[in-house]
Amino acid sequence: MTRQEIFEKTLEIVHECVPETEAQTLTEATVINTDTAIDSMGFTLIICRLEATFDVKIPDRQWQKLYTVGDVVSAIEKRLK
Amino acid sequence: MRFASFEEMLRYHAVRTPQAPALKVGRGDTVQTVSYAALCALIEERAVALHATGKTCLGVLCDGTLACVIEIFAAVRAGLQLVLLNENVDPAQIAYTDIDLLWGDAELIEALAPALTGGVADGKGKILFFTSGTTAKTKAVVLTEQSLCASAFNGGSLLPLEQRDVLMCMLPLDHVFGFVCALLWGLSCGACVALGRGPRHYFDDCAFFRPTVLSAVPMLLGFLLQKQLLSASLRLVLIGAGDCAPQIPAALRAKGIRVSFGYGLTETSSGVALSLGDDPYAMTVCPDDTVTLAPDGEILIDSPTCMMTGYYKDPKATCAVLKDGILSTGDLGVFDANGLLHVTGRKKEILVLSDGTKIFLPEYERALAAVLRDRDFAVVESGGFPVLVLQGAETEREALTAQLETVMKTLPIGRRLKAMYIVHDPLPRTATGKIKRWALQQKVGRQ
Numbered sequence: 437m438t439r440q441e442i443f444e445k446t447l448e449i450v451h452e453c454v455p456e457t458e459a460q461t462l463t464e465a466t467v468i469n470t471d472t473a474i475d476s477m478g479f480t481l482i483i484c485r486l487e488a489t490f491d492v493k494i495p496d497r498q499w500q501k502l503y504t505v506g507d508v509v510s511a512i513e514k515r516l517k
Numbered sequence: 518m519r520f521a522s523f524e525e526m527l528r529y530h531a532v533r534t535p536q537a538p539a540l541k542v543g544r545g546d547t548v549q550t551v552s553y554a555a556l557c558a559l560i561e562e563r564a565v566a567l568h569a570t571g572k573t574c575l576g577v578l579c580d581g582t583l584a585c586v587i588e589i590f591a592a593v594r595a596g597l598q599l600v601l602l603n604e605n606v607d608p609a610q611i612a613y614t615d616i617d618l619l620w621g622d623a624e625l626i627e628a629l630a631p632a633l634t635g636g637v638a639d640g641k642g643k644i645l646f647f648t649s650g651t652t653a654k655t656k657a658v659v660l661t662e663q664s665l666c667a668s669a670f671n672g673g674s675l676l677p678l679e680q681r682d683v684l685m686c687m688l689p690l691d692h693v694f695g696f697v698c699a700l701l702w703g704l705s706c707g708a709c710v711a712l713g714r715g716p717r718h719y720f721d722d723c724a725f726f727r728p729t730v731l732s733a734v735p736m737l738l739g740f741l742l743q744k745q746l747l748s749a750s751l752r753l754v755l756i757g758a759g760d761c762a763p764q765i766p767a768a769l770r771a772k773g774i775r776v777s778f779g780y781g782l783t784e785t786s787s788g789v790a791l792s793l794g795d796d797p798y799a800m801t802v803c804p805d806d807t808v809t810l811a812p813d814g815e816i817l818i819d820s821p822t823c824m825m826t827g828y829y830k831d832p833k834a835t836c837a838v839l840k841d842g843i844l845s846t847g848d849l850g851v852f853d854a855n856g857l858l859h860v861t862g863r864k865k866e867i868l869v870l871s872d873g874t875k876i877f878l879p880e881y882e883r884a885l886a887a888v889l890r891d892r893d894f895a896v897v898e899s900g901g902f903p904v905l906v907l908q909g910a911e912t913e914r915e916a917l918t919a920q921l922e923t924v925m926k927t928l929p930i931g932r933r934l935k936a937m938y939i940v941h942d943p944l945p946r947t948a949t950g951k952i953k954r955w956a957l958q959q960k961v962g963r964q
Contacts, residue, residue: 467918467922467925468930475736475901475902475931476736476872476930476931477719477736477737477739477740477872478740479930480716480717480719481719481720481744483716484716484717484720487717495622496580496604496715496716496717497604497605497622497625499716499930500605500929500930501926502930503922503925503926
C-alpha cells in the first residue's frame with residue numbers, strides 16, 4: 437500500500453469519526469489538535485478505527501506523540517512494512 | 518466501613534465473603550472474575566517477591582490491568598515506597614522520586630532504566646501521585662494508604678455501594694480520582710470493580726462489563742453519551758476532576774441515572790465534597806473534612822485523615838499551601854442557604870481541562886516564551902482546551918504557528934493549544950503588570 441493510499445484511507449476514517457472535519461481540507465501537515473475539530477476522545481476513536489482497518493497496533497503511549505495527520509500516516513506506514 | 522490499610526480492607530471482605538467478586542477483567546471475549554480471597558492471595562504472593570528484591574521504591578507505569586492493581590497493593594504490603602506513573606513519564610520524575618524498581622511495559626522499562634536511582638531509606642508507607650497534567654518540574658504529592666482508605670470511606674459513607682454493584686474503572690490509576698473513585702471506593706464497599714481494557718475499549722467496555730456505577734471525567738462522559746455507549750445497567754455516575762457542562766448531567770438524568778459531582782484534590786486524597794441531591798453542583802462536605810472560606814472566597818480544607826503528608830522533598834512548596842493542617846486550595850467557592858458547597862472558580866493560575874488534566878499556566882507560558890520570546894501573550898481556557906491570546910498581526914499567523922510547533926510536539930494532545938487568537942491591542946494588565954486573565958477569558962468566550 438502506498439503512502440498516498442494510506443493517507444486517503446486515513447482521511448476517510450477521520451471524516452467518518454469526526455464529521456465536523458468534512459468541510460476542511462486536511463493535508464499531511466494539518467496539526468490534529470489545533471487545525472481540526474478533533475478532541476482527545478475523537479482522536480482515540482480515529483486511532484482505534486485505523487488500527488482495525490490497517491490491522492496494525494500503535495502502542496498507547498505513542499498516541500500522544502502523533503502531532504500531524506502525516507505523523508499518523510507515518511505510524512501506520514511503519515507498521516505495515 | 519473505615520479501614521486503616523489496603524490489606525485490612527481486602528482481608529475484611531475476603532473473610533466475610535471470600536468468593537464475592539472483587540475484580541472483573543477482560544480475557545479475550547470473556548469476563549473473568551477475581552474473588553476477594555483470590556485477590557488477597559495474589560497480592561500476598563507478589564508482596565513476598567517484591568520484598569525479596571531488596572528494593573525500596575517501586576514506580577508503577579499504570580496500565581490499569583489486573584497485574585497493575587496487584588503490583589500496587591503488593592508494593593504497599595511489602596513496605597516499599599510506591600510511585601504511580603503514567604506511561605508517558607518523564608525520566609526526571611523517576612530520579613526525583615527515588616525509584617529503584619519499575620513495573621510495567623518491558624520495552625518502556627528498558628528505555629527508562631538509566632533514570633533509576635539507588636532508592637530511598639524512609640519511603641515505607643508513602644504513596645506518591647504526581648499532580649495531574651504535570652511535567653517533571655511539578656510536584657509529587659505524598660499520600661498514605663491510611664489517607665487513601667479514609668478518602669474511600671468518605672465517598673462510601675455518602676454514596677454507599679452494594680456488594681452487587683459493579684464499578685467501572687476506565688480512569689488512569691496514576692490519577693488520584695481514578696485510584697480512589699474508580700477502584701478503592703468499590704473495594705472499600707465490598708463491591709466489584711471492572712477494570713477497563715484501555716482506550717481501545719472505551720467504545721465497548723460498558724456493554725462488555727455492564728457496570729451499575731461509573732466514575733468518569735466530563736470529556737469521557739460526553740463522548741460515551743454522544744456515541745450512546747452507556748449501558749442500561751447504570752444506576753449512578755460520579756463525575757469529577759474537571760468542569761462539566763450542564764448538558765451532561767441533564768442527559769444522564771434523562772436516562773434515569775443518578776448523577777453526583779465530586780470535588781477534591783490530589784492533596785486531599787481525592788474527594789472532599791459530593792453532590793447528593795437534585796442539584797449536581799451543590800455539594801455536601803464529606804464526614805472527615807471541614808471546609809471554610811477565606812475572606813476572598815478561597816476554599817480552605819481541614820482534613821486530618823485524608824490530607825497529604827506534603828509535597829515530596831519540597832517543604833517550601835508544602836508550607837506555601839498547608840498551614841496548621843489547613844490546605845489553601847486555590848479554588849473559590851460559596852455556601853448556599855442549605856450549607857452546600859458550590860465551587861465557583863479558581864484563584865490559582867491553573868486551567869482544568871475537560872478531560873481532567875491541569876495546566877500550570879506560569880510553567881506552560883514559560884515553555885511558550887522560549888519560542889515567542891518577548892511577545893505579549895497569555896494562555897486561557899476555552900471550551901475545555903487551552904488557547905493562546907497574542908498581540909500581533911494576522912499576517913504573522915503562519916510563522917507563529919511554525920514557532921509554536923516545536924513546543925506543541927512535546928505535549929500530549931489534550932494539553933496542546935487548541936486555537937490562537939491574535940489581537941491588535943496590548944493584553945489588558947493590572948496596575949501591577951499582571952495579565953487580566955478574566956478579561957481575556959471573556960474576550961475569547963465571545964469569539
